[in-house]
Amino acid sequence: MIKVTVWNEYFHDDPQCDKCDARSIECHPNGLHETVAAIVRELGEDKVSVRTAVQKDPEHGLSQEVLDDTDVLIWWGHMAHDLVSDEIVDRVHQRILKGMGLIALHSAHYSKIFKKINGTTCSLKWRDGAYERIFTINPTHPIAKGIPENFELGVEECYAECFDIAKPDDVIFEGWFDIGEVFRSGCTWTRGYGKIFYFQPGHETNTAYWNPHVRKIIQNAVEWCYNPIARPYMDAPRIKTTLEELRNGSEGEYLRHF
Amino acid sequence: MIKVTVWNEYFHDDPQCDKCDARSIECHPNGLHETVAAIVRELGEDKVSVRTAVQKDPEHGLSQEVLDDTDVLIWWGHMAHDLVSDEIVDRVHQRILKGMGLIALHSAHYSKIFKKINGTTCSLKWRDGAYERIFTINPTHPIAKGIPENFELGVEECYAECFDIAKPDDVIFEGWFDIGEVFRSGCTWTRGYGKIFYFQPGHETNTAYWNPHVRKIIQNAVEWCYNPIARPYMDAPRIKTTLEELRNGSEGEYLRHF
Amino acid sequence: MIKVTVWNEYFHDDPQCDKCDARSIECHPNGLHETVAAIVRELGEDKVSVRTAVQKDPEHGLSQEVLDDTDVLIWWGHMAHDLVSDEIVDRVHQRILKGMGLIALHSAHYSKIFKKINGTTCSLKWRDGAYERIFTINPTHPIAKGIPENFELGVEECYAECFDIAKPDDVIFEGWFDIGEVFRSGCTWTRGYGKIFYFQPGHETNTAYWNPHVRKIIQNAVEWCYNPIARPYMDAPRIKTTLEELRNGSEGEYLRHF
């Protein structure tokens, strides 16, 4: 059972927020978090259990308890990254290093947590809108399971290279925009025991989340980002076991404890 | 001409510091920074110009002016990483993303800047002392130029896996310790335009910096980490040039400006 | 159900072979292929079905039929790599590119198929025997599931760097030998749809295959190397579908057919 938390900024799509807009609310009547949660729930009740959280919640809905009870965190944010508390970001970061997966969607490239993971600016170029096609350039990767070699995404906000990220472990999807741009649309990294996937589609006023391939990619990513290996962790422990003791069967201090 | 700044914590090896110890001062009578600076200066006056800085200096000796005038920063710290100002660390980080190289030596694995670059804990295990041999497992890499396939380092503080780092772009050197440990002793990463090299030898009371191969590795690293490509940078600029305009020769907004 | 074929040279351990030796037969009374097959079968009848093949069989036991019916091929060879038919090697290579996994054990580093996969000499250095410890340096990788951060292997033939392989996608295990050597003991690659894992332990006269961690690693590798995605393949097809046709829903020639 994979426990997923879908985190959404919930400014554009919150009728109660003074920054909201009609088109976003129209696309996501219950909030973008519910749109994405519905995608994950399609994996089945026996496979996943999904909760949601939004930025305006106390502690942004990410108490230590919630994070400890989350296997995979999905993050969508856009206009208010700077209002996310540094303390909560550190908490999320530590939880990732200890095995929680992270799926960063679209404008989450500029979220504090994604920038912390990469150690770069995570900047890119962008255009208002374009017609996008997505290519699977790493068809052997588990996240590419059941995804065609390419598919039409349709209208999407255009993200353009150069995408200032740390070198991905893998680039799985490449985006083509009719307006003349390309973009590394699906990338993975590992940090500690955390597995991270960035996926570019998903502007709040577009219909990417209703594309069947996009839905499948997010579902595959939930399964891939899930890392059930719970290993202990110690802060630079000093080892005193001798080689003789090891040869004689002592496990010594070779456990890394959380 | 590569402009190098050698930064040293200067606690162990500073006779004026109440945390100093005799053995460190004996190894580095003018400070570890001068030991390393001497290594770099061997590249020649026409090739490098070297300055040093220590933690107790105002702004840790790393004003914006100094950083803008530095091509490669070498960092050694051990017992006082937490006393390095977050503001200075951010300044160093931004400078790296804009093209300053970073060489992190030995215990600098736990420095704030190295952890920021990796986005991980950078933890490891360690032992008091061991006999170390170093293997060149990537002999084609420029940092391995003139380095034998393996060499005896001698007595060194033993660092042991698992080293919690981001996946290196390349692992160039692997360390073997007679006491039963291995370690990825030489690794590279790229962040933005910055090139980073971590090198494990160099405990303040050991003689690693007098090993001819260690000296050559540090010199090769200075040359490799130097990235003279100065490209402009813009914070997620919106592009408005049309494809037609581009085909007709307009350069448009495709420059990334610092 | 993963269909595994365990391929063994079966010279050292075949009492009928004039190159056999008593110690190998003692270790592997039914042949090394049965030793390894037993490891795989522990995954369970519902999970795997295992067959074996040896070099002296017609077509080395690897007819097109057998290969098409194999999901993961495990390869052990040592003294007679050159006697493996080039035609069979090409057949195995093509099958790998179409999705069959390959696990190359120990001296299989010098097999024709492993060298074809890497495009390098796959050379290394070696010593008669040493005491080995194995370190898990990539604990997040599926092949590392359930494997401690390090474990004692005991006596094993010592393989030493520099191992002339193509850059692995991942290095999962690192070997330490008391006699002064290190080695990248567990590495992965992907070629086409084939997933490849090389694992260093397993000299024919040693007891590596009875080490519980070694057994678990081989079992994890069988599961990881299994790639059920069957995608078609075409030899550099020319595409004629226009962008308009694609936007209007045509799938066009965008399927890659086997």
Add this chain to the structure above:
Amino acid sequence: MIKVTVWNEYFHDDPQCDKCDARSIECHPNGLHETVAAIVRELGEDKVSVRTAVQKDPEHGLSQEVLDDTDVLIWWGHMAHDLVSDEIVDRVHQRILKGMGLIALHSAHYSKIFKKINGTTCSLKWRDGAYERIFTINPTHPIAKGIPENFELGVEECYAECFDIAKPDDVIFEGWFDIGEVFRSGCTWTRGYGKIFYFQPGHETNTAYWNPHVRKIIQNAVEWCYNPIARPYMDAPRIKTTLEELRNGSEGEYLRHF
């Protein structure tokens, strides 16, 4: 002084060949090899010395003597890959492993040597013609020196993903085609001591080789592929030096000799 050999199939562009066509001869009046050789010679007489070779020459112009005297080999072929002798290909392969660089241009993706390096089919999809733009997605790489973040290439034969290659060490350039395709247009690998660069532009009837950025990329690649480190090589040598002997200063058998 980098010694470069430019190898060309010389069928399309050879007036004496019955497979030639007028447009290719018009683009390359002295053969495509002279077109490319001219690009390399722009680096300067003191920096490079360039020779050419064509498929119809004895031994395809690649005797052991010529190869031993070549630092970087540039390869262009298209319609007659299968007519290149396997023996010569092996010779080229061995020379690459010992330190000769390889630049594979355009349709050389299907050359025997490029497929040997990758261990894959090197297949792709293609279209007759399109308008191409090239993006620099790894601006820190030496091959990207002086290349803008993107540039207009103009009309070029369209190569399309999925490009069945081994995972590149680096992807430096990404191609965008107006007709709806993307392609990893500039990739690097290392095999042994050989450094390999694949660059997609360069159909025999197009003007890519007159684009100033394409010229600069090829020149950068010649400099990057040049690997002057000549190290010896031994075929899996057995080591007999003991740790004691090593500690006492013996270099032992730790040299890898060619």
